[in-house]
Amino acid sequence: MPPLPEVPAPIFLPSELPAAPQPPVGTQIATAPAPQPAPPPAVALAWSATIGEQGLTLQGLVPNQQAREAMLAQARQLAPGGDVVDRLTLEPN
Helix, strand or coil, rough: CCCCCCCCCCCCCHHHCCCCCCCCCCCCCCCCCCHHHHHCCCCCEEEEEECCCCCCEEEEEEECCCHHHHHHHHHHHHHHHCCCEEEEEEECC
């Protein structure tokens, strides 16, 4: 087995390292803003409208409650007899 190479001196242990230099008095250290969390994964907002014996049925995903109410209001105006079955669900993200 060949001999081990010479280790340059001095070797410092972490507890023996010199302290980091302090910035001059009055110096302001800039800090970066915290990173924003990643947006939730996109979900396809698929929906459908079918006319059957119960009237007009809406089903699928909607982005929020306002969109749901707008779709239902429009469907009630267009549905024969105004019968609308709501099977819409809010998008989970």
